[in-house]
Amino acid sequence: MSEVVLDIQSLTKTVHKQKNIVEDVSFQMQKGEILGLLGPNGAGKTTTIRMIVGLIKKSAGAVFINGYNMDENAQKCRAQIGAIVENPVFYDYMSGWKNLQQHARMAVNPVSKERMEEIVRLVQLEHAIQDKVKKYSLGMKQRLGVAQALLHQPALLILDEPTNGLDPKGIRELRDYLRELADQGISTLVSSHLLSEMQLMCDRVVIMESGRIIDETVIGDLDAADTAEDRVVAFQCGTGQQAQAKKLIESLPGIEILDLEDQQTFVLKMQAEKIPYINKLLVQASIDVYAIERKKTSLEEKFLSLTAADNATLQQEVQ
Template sequence: MRMLETSRGAASLVIDDVSKSFGSRVALSRVSLTVEVGERVALVGPNGAGKSTLLRVAALLTRPGRGRVRIGGLDAARSASQARRQIGYVAHRALLYDDLTGRQNLLFYARMYDVPDAGSRVDELLDWAGLAERGDDLVRGYSRGMQQRLTIARALIHNPGVLLLDEPLAALDPEGVTRVEGLLRELASAGCAVLMSTHDLERVTGSAGRMVVLAGGRLRADLLLDGLTTEDVAARYRSAIAAGTTDTWDEE
């Protein structure tokens, strides 16, 4: 596996005062969040907190009721097409074609994005994801971890500056988790802004450098993880949920 080469300009993600309702149910209420270039941010919260909705708003798949999203300085409402070119999105479901090979899956998405020299880009991503030797095998024969790595590669096919992932570590064995965490660290080091949801507090410190807590559609806490233990993270998570207010914590 080799370091992934990136050529697109790095981009930040800004979610500014975003609210979203579905009928009478409020999914998000005035959420503001910035993910800087090269930053890995974990989005945590109980079921129904609004995590998936927030990711879909950030991915420009769901229109907010109020507020705005900016990708690399672009107002997504005014420059949606340009902004989408900067976004890679990994949904909770893999969205892969089981009866195609890994290589064929990536080539299909490369053509959707009009990726130049698609064959070389696909080879690069398969190598980066540790799938070069399995690229010509059908996806139905892949392990869950292999499918997840291929899904991340698919999201990167057009070389976006912002990567959004909905529960990328779910259902992975420990080796699979470690490999995906390594890929995310590498992406951030290359300048990608990474926002991922997770329910696994024990893995947060290995997956991200910062954690934001969402509950009841509201941002409850925002803290840097450097120097914090798993027990520290769990305690601050519980405190934020119990308090029901937004706190910003930095390492003391």
């Protein structure tokens, strides 16, 4: 049976008396689910998150955490949320461990030493936890922030743009421990403007633009159905053959040349089923094909096929 951890109903934020920067946003999160809030800069992700955690007042709508209405049971609800919205604040001159202890003292639920050690292990800070925070890299501070947010054993973790400033290894590790938390039944709401990252990290994504939800996608469904209509593929030809290949392809209907990447490569948008045909055509024209590479994830392709305007903004974010 599914258990709803977070239920947001018609959340709206109005500024300057008439402008809605978040409008009628509704979604639910299940226990153990990783949900992505995806959208370009200014879409309203942070505003939505701030309303959920109570950092700003909502103008309309309702937030339920584990069935409790935030307006009626604020304390009970807050005890169930661990969040990093703005950059977490640390005492730089103290060790990571001392910072966690400080935080634990203020936590709503009592925090044992074992619990602290468990969290430190989870975010992989064992080797550095006794070092002063001023020596930490950005990624390490981010992990310490996640550790703080998790100390009081919340059911729901909320992270606003957690991969900002992380290197690829850091992003992969974040992904791994969010999955580990999910396996333990903890739900995570994570915001980002990066499509490919969200596809790898989340079970489901809710897409926002201009304050509204424009789409919602279950990642598993996406992989199964795989929209084959707008496949973006790079073909790499032999040296000096690009122009000849381009000429050949330009004459074909339903195939769009998006980019000439370098002297040898061109990027096409077309139906996936045409890939073998293009390959055959090139080879028959004595053009050597060194590589055929898919350039966008299935989530990116899905959004390529959304409206042109949405497409333009979302793609900008990706690049």
